[in-house]
Each structure stands twice: as structure tokens, then as C-alpha cells.
Amino acid sequence: MKIQAKSFFTVLSGGRPTIKVFDMPEGTTAEEVIREMKIDMSDGAIILINGRPSNEKSVLREGDDFAVMPPVSAA
Amino acid sequence: MIARDDIFVRNIAFWGSEQQDILAGKSVFIAGVGALGCVVAEILVRCGIGRVVVADRGVIDPPDLNRQALYTVGDLGEPKAYIAADRLNALTGLTEVVAMNVSIGEDDIAGALSGCDGVADCLDNFPSRFALEDALPEKIFMVTGALRGDYGQLTSIIPGRTVRLRELFAGFGKTEKIVPVIPTIVFAAGSLMAQEILNNLLCKPQLAGRILVVGMAGFYLEHVPVKPA
Numbered sequence: 055m056k057i058q059a060k061s062f063f064t065v066l067s068g069g070r071p072t073i074k075v076f077d078m079p080e081g082t083t084a085e086e087v088i089r090e091m092k093i094d095m096s097d098g099a100i101i102l103i104n105g106r107p108s109n110e111k112s113v114l115r116e117g118d119d120f121a122v123m124p125p126v127s128a129a
Numbered sequence: 130m131i132a133r134d135d136i137f138v139r140n141i142a143f144w145g146s147e148q149q150d151i152l153a154g155k156s157v158f159i160a161g162v163g164a165l166g167c168v169v170a171e172i173l174v175r176c177g178i179g180r181v182v183v184a185d186r187g188v189i190d191p192p193d194l195n196r197q198a199l200y201t202v203g204d205l206g207e208p209k210a211y212i213a214a215d216r217l218n219a220l221t222g223l224t225e226v227v228a229m230n231v232s233i234g235e236d237d238i239a240g241a242l243s244g245c246d247g248v249a250d251c252l253d254n255f256p257s258r259f260a261l262e263d264a265l266p267e268k269i270f271m272v273t274g275a276l277r278g279d280y281g282q283l284t285s286i287i288p289g290r291t292v293r294l295r296e297l298f299a300g301f302g303k304t305e306k307i308v309p310v311i312p313t314i315v316f317a318a319g320s321l322m323a324q325e326i327l328n329n330l331l332c333k334p335q336l337a338g339r340i341l342v343v344g345m346a347g348f349y350l351e352h353v354p355v356k357p358a
Contacts, residue, residue: 062342062353065280065342065344065347066277066278066280066344068279068344068346068347069344069347070347070349071351098301100297100298102353102355105353105354105355105356106355106356106357106358107292107296107297107299107355107358109299109300121353123342123353124277124280125255125298125301126275126276126277126280126281126308127252127253127254127255127258127275127298127301127304127308128253128275128276128277128308128310129161129163129164129166129251129252129253129274129276129315
């Protein structure tokens with residue numbers, strides 16, 4: 055199944071978001087896509103599937119829009 | 130006293146007397162007068178908001194001076210809420226400024242929030258932000274902003290309508306790390322937050338259901354759609 059994944063972690067270092075389309079097996083979780091994208095999750099991430107907050111164990115479906123964002127809290 | 134229309138002549142030239150009058154009747158609670166809070170508060174006063182409440186229990190430390198626009202080296206060790214209120218009072222003399230030396234999440238702010246039209250979440254950690262969101266009265270909007278480095282994220286929280294911070298940041302706690310933050314993103318994100326507060330006060334929020342992502346070095350801006358979980 056095709057999953058479009060977008061990471062905003064690259065904006066933290068002055069870049070643009072990374073957008074990739076992955077061909078993954080049925081039952082793929084958010085955690086597995088994050089691993090494919092080689093995102094450093096040591097500080098966690100906001101995970102959005104079709105715009106809805108999700109978690110690492112959420113299972114993806116064909117055509118899902120998947121986005122990960124850094125969880126920032128400073129001011 | 131200088132006439133209101135003299136001070137706000139350029140605001141009125143842009144948005145008209147009617148909007149200036151509407152803003153003069155509004156009250157905004159600013160949670161945290163650190164980096165974002167200072168910028169948001171100053172802009173709202175210069176816009177002519179009738180009343181702002183600045184709430185913070187912190188004192189001014191040397192690391193604050195790279196980005197907290199209302200403070201100087203002469204203020205070190207002083208309470209932020211009172212110094213911020215003094216500076217804000219000196220800007221136009223037309224906004225009622227209320228200082229609250231309180232800690233969000235520890236002190237009761239329910240009464241102060243209920244007297245406001247909107248809230249600016251300018252806090253610096255997830256637990257305090259969650260406590261503020263929990264205390265938010267129904268039908269009062271909150272504009273939230275958060276930073277790291279030269280990166281920022283902003284959104285409008287409207288109870289019962291938009292995603293909640295507790296959903297977006299589920300499981301995140303307080304970090305003990307020194308988080309990098311540079312001045313350019315503070316002023317840019319603070320200005321965008323102030324604009325979104327005006328948008329909400331005028332019932333035209335732009336970030337209800339969207340996160341605005343800002344990256345300064347690459348002049349990057351994007352809206353990311355977000356729905357309740």
C-alpha cells in the first residue's frame with residue numbers, strides 16, 4: 055500500500071519538510087514509517103494521520119496522509 | 130492625556146474606528162510573559178486592546194535577555210509580571226494592565242480567565258500548557274505558540290471545536306534541557322500569535338484546525354491541517 059509521509063523535523067535545521075511516498079505492507083504502523091524516514095525520535099514527535107493526532111502504534115491504511123512534527127514547547 | 134485617535138491614527142487608517150472600538154472593549158489573558166508573552170503583550174497594547182492580564186511567577190534572569198523584549202539588565206531578579214505591567218502601562222496609557230504573580234497549574238486562575246475574551250498560551254512547558262487548557266472556560270479561545278531554535282508552531286484552540294493540546298502532545302512532560310531559542314523566531318512567532326488573537330477577537334480565526342509552522346532561516350511558512358483525535 056502507498057503511504058505519503060511528510061516530516062517537519064528538517065525545518066528545525068533550516069530546510070523544507072521531507073516528503074516521501076513509501077510502498078509498505080498492510081498493517082504497517084506509524085513507528086515503522088518513522089523508522090524508514092530515519093527520524094530521531096529521542097524527544098518524541100507529533101504524529102498526524104489524515105490530520106488526526108495518533109501514536110507510534112497506529113496502523114496505517116492505503117492512501118493515508120502521514121505527518122510527523124517535532125514536539126516543541128519553549129517560548 | 131493624549132487623545133486615543135492620535136495614538137492609534139495609523140491603526141484606524143487601516144482598520145477603521147469601529148474595529149478600534151471593538152478592540153478597546155476586549156480583554157486578553159497572557160499566560161507567561163517570557164519571550165512570546167512580551168511580544169504578544171506589547172503588540173496587543175499597541176493595537177489598543179482594552180485590557181491585558183499578564184500572568185507569570187518567574188523572575189528575570191540573565192538568559193532571558195536575548196529574547197524577552199520588555200526587560201533590561203536593570204531588571205534582573207525582579208518579578209516578570211510586575212516589570213512587564215510597568216513597561217506595558219508606559220506604552221500608550223490606554224490599556225488596563227493587570228499583573229498576576231502566579232504559577233499556571235499551581236495557582237487558581239479560573240476567575241481571571243472567565244473575565245477575558247481570549248488567552249495567549251506563551252508558556253514554556255507542556256504540563257503548564259495542559260493546566261492552562263484545562264482551566265479554559267467554554268467559548269474562550271486560546272492561541273498557543275511554541276518554539277525551538279528558529280522554528281515555531283502556532284495554532285488556535287477553541288474548546289469543543291478544535292484539537293486539544295492534550296491530544297496533540299499526549300505523553301509529553303517537562304524537559305530539563307536548555308532549549309535553544311533565538312530572537313528572530315520570538316518576534317516573528319509572537320507577532321503571528323498577536324495577529325491570530327486579533328483574528329479570534331474579530332471572530333475570524335485563521336488557525337482553528339491548522340498548525341502554522343514557521344522556520345526562520347529558510348523563510349518557511351506552512352499550514353498543517355489538524356483535527357480532533
